[in-house]
Amino acid sequence: MLRFFAVRVARAMLTIALVVTFAFIVLRLSGDPALIIMGPEAPPEVIAAFRKAWGLDDPIWIQYFDYFGAIARGELGRSMRDGRPAIQLVLERIPATLALTIPALILKLGIGIPAGILAALHRGSIIDRAVMAAAVAGFTVPSFVLGLVLVLIFAVQLGWLPSGGQDSWRHAILPILTLGIGGAAVLARFTRSAMLEVLGQPYVRTASAKGVAWRAVVVRHALPNAAIPTVTIIGFMVGTLIAGAVVVESVFSWPGVGRLLVVAVANRDLAVVQCVLLLVAATMVASNLAVDFLYGFLDPRLRTGTQAGAH
Amino acid sequence: MADLSLPQQRAARRRLSLPNIPTAVVVTIVWILAILVVALLADQIAPYSLTRMDLKNRLAMPGNAAHWLGTDELGRDVLSRLLFSIRISLLIAFGATTISAVLGTLLGFLAAHFRGLIEQIVLMLADFQASMPFLILALAVLAFFGSSLQLLICLMGLYGWERYARIARGLAISAAAQGYAGAIRQLGATPSRIYFRHILPNIASTLIVSMTLVFPEVILLESGLSFLGLGVQPPMTSLGNMVGYAREYLGRAPWIMLAPATIIVLTTLAVSIIGDWLRDKLDPTLK
Numbered sequence A: 001m002l003r004f005f006a007v008r009v010a011r012a013m014l015t016i017a018l019v020v021t022f023a024f025i026v027l028r029l030s031g032d033p034a035l036i037i038m039g040p041e042a043p044p045e046v047i048a049a050f051r052k053a054w055g056l057d058d059p060i061w062i063q064y065f066d067y068f069g070a071i072a073r074g075e076l077g078r079s080m081r082d083g084r085p086a087i088q089l090v091l092e093r094i095p096a097t098l099a100l101t102i103p104a105l106i107l108k109l110g111i112g113i114p115a116g117i118l119a120a121l122h123r124g125s126i127i128d129r130a131v132m133a134a135a136v137a138g139f140t141v142p143s144f145v146l147g148l149v150l151v152l153i154f155a156v157q158l159g160w161l162p163s164g165g166q167d168s169w170r171h172a173i174l175p176i177l178t179l180g181i182g183g184a185a186v187l188a189r190f191t192r193s194a195m196l197e198v199l200g201q202p203y204v205r206t207a208s209a210k211g212v213a214w215r216a217v218v219v220r221h222a223l224p225n226a227a228i229p230t231v232t233i234i235g236f237m238v239g240t241l242i243a244g245a246v247v248v249e250s251v252f253s254w255p256g257v258g259r260l261l262v263v264a265v266a267n268r269d270l271a272v273v274q275c276v277l278l279l280v281a282a283t284m285v286a287s288n289l290a291v292d293f294l295y296g297f298l299d300p301r302l303r304t305g306t307q308a309g310a311h
Numbered sequence B: 001m002a003d004l005s006l007p008q009q010r011a012a013r014r015r016l017s018l019p020n021i022p023t024a025v026v027v028t029i030v031w032i033l034a035i036l037v038v039a040l041l042a043d044q045i046a047p048y049s050l051t052r053m054d055l056k057n058r059l060a061m062p063g064n065a066a067h068w069l070g071t072d073e074l075g076r077d078v079l080s081r082l083l084f085s086i087r088i089s090l091l092i093a094f095g096a097t098t099i100s101a102v103l104g105t106l107l108g109f110l111a112a113h114f115r116g117l118i119e120q121i122v123l124m125l126a127d128f129q130a131s132m133p134f135l136i137l138a139l140a141v142l143a144f145f146g147s148s149l150q151l152l153i154c155l156m157g158l159y160g161w162e163r164y165a166r167i168a169r170g171l172a173i174s175a176a177a178q179g180y181a182g183a184i185r186q187l188g189a190t191p192s193r194i195y196f197r198h199i200l201p202n203i204a205s206t207l208i209v210s211m212t213l214v215f216p217e218v219i220l221l222e223s224g225l226s227f228l229g230l231g232v233q234p235p236m237t238s239l240g241n242m243v244g245y246a247r248e249y250l251g252r253a254p255w256i257m258l259a260p261a262t263i264i265v266l267t268t269l270a271v272s273i274i275g276d277w278l279r280d281k282l283d284p285t286l287k
Helices: A002-029 A033-038 A044-054 A060-072 A086-121 A126-140 A143-157 A170-199 A202-209 A214-239 A246-251 A257-267 A270-298 A300-304 B007-017 B023-040 B078-114 B116-131 B134-145 B149-156 B161-176 B179-186 B191-227 B239-249 B255-282
Strands: none
Touching (some): A002 A270, A002 B134, A086 A214, A086 A257, A086 A270, A126 A170, A126 B255, A143 B239, A202 A214, A246 B134, A246 B191, A257 B134, B078 B149, B078 B161, B078 B191, B078 B255, B134 B149, B149 B191, B179 B191, B191 B239, B239 B255
């Protein structure tokens, strides 16, 4: 068990290191990092100080390690638009994003999982077909189209809700719905197939055959086992809480991290982009790690270590 | 999109689809062919040029004789812009899917051939790619390099390579243990001949099925980036650009948004349906 967790933690660190390497390579490939991070209008002495501080005159491999050091100390550069530390700009936007993504996640879980279980338990029925049709639609309709169609119906035609901005809770309804509906469809499809897989297993048949009530078979035997693969995709959804609303925030002019990222990319405000990239990587890695730990508790085979390689 | 987790269901499906092609698949194939023809012949069939403005007919409703799908606020013909958008979106999707399939398969073969360190590196990169949201990586690259059509195709070409790499590696390793690969090696064939002339044809069907899964996702990604104004740049236009642009006129002229949105949804749906059908037909082992 300890070895299993140690391997997972090591892999998480490795992923972070890969993201930092990715940022380093892309940053070096795109030109002089001093000019890029500080902006072309920065005074020469500031550039020189930056070069010295970041060791840009050192050999490339020393720079590479220094880059790691700087990131570990939280030195992520300043926004070239207003000169404030990039990390501060990004952290300020997180609450607004979470105000959309957390209710949306609850919506996804609340609709997606019951719909998937229901579809699996009544396979081939009207319910199943309706859920699957909705799931396919959820995959093929991009979030910006869904968002705009919701705006067209509820803001433009009916006039019930505002189409964008962040002035009241009513402004959050359409973006949350947009995020939630799409995610619920994905989750429903995934839960359904996990559930069908489990329902076909011999232990479910055995439980039924020895006279356990169907309800108890589902609740005690099928659901816990179907939860194992479902936890993975939920973990991925938790990992995207920070960055999963890039497109939807733009549709609804919602001032979150995603909107900040899009504006930063359009203005080539690289310090901010780099900061969001690293933050997203850290969130993804943390949630993957949490999923791995949760697996350890959900799947007893992993605890013995014998099956660790198989996952 | 049915999940064929049960063998009986799979068998039943195959029995149904083997003798003749299901109607839904025929319809989707016809749709894809029509879209392809439109993309290839956009110059010939578009009633107006991409930028031609008809200032007397601004925001014209769809259904009039001069502009079947109406016009936007500069009086540009929505149908003509739609045809050129389809061409650009498909070009990016085809280009990117091809690059990603070639790259992934090559890396998968390299991993299978050399094993050891190279295999570990390929698998590590694949894990990395799968664990990061691609949209964020793509946005970071676009921020550093700016956007151009070539860069966009190459960037989208990095999407999904890890799936081909995993499949190609797994299948090549198991194929290498089979008789035909061993026989051809005994005859003195070079590794590249074994991989590309003998193993590749045997695993091609699985790779093609993966391509049908990646293709719609590339269309959605590109249209998302273009919608944000960070993908295809004006004066070129793609389906996502049109939707992004139409957002401003949602209240007065919803058709400018609905026309490209419908094409995006129907095309991704069509490719997904064909992919599901191919998966059932070609490769019952792939879930």
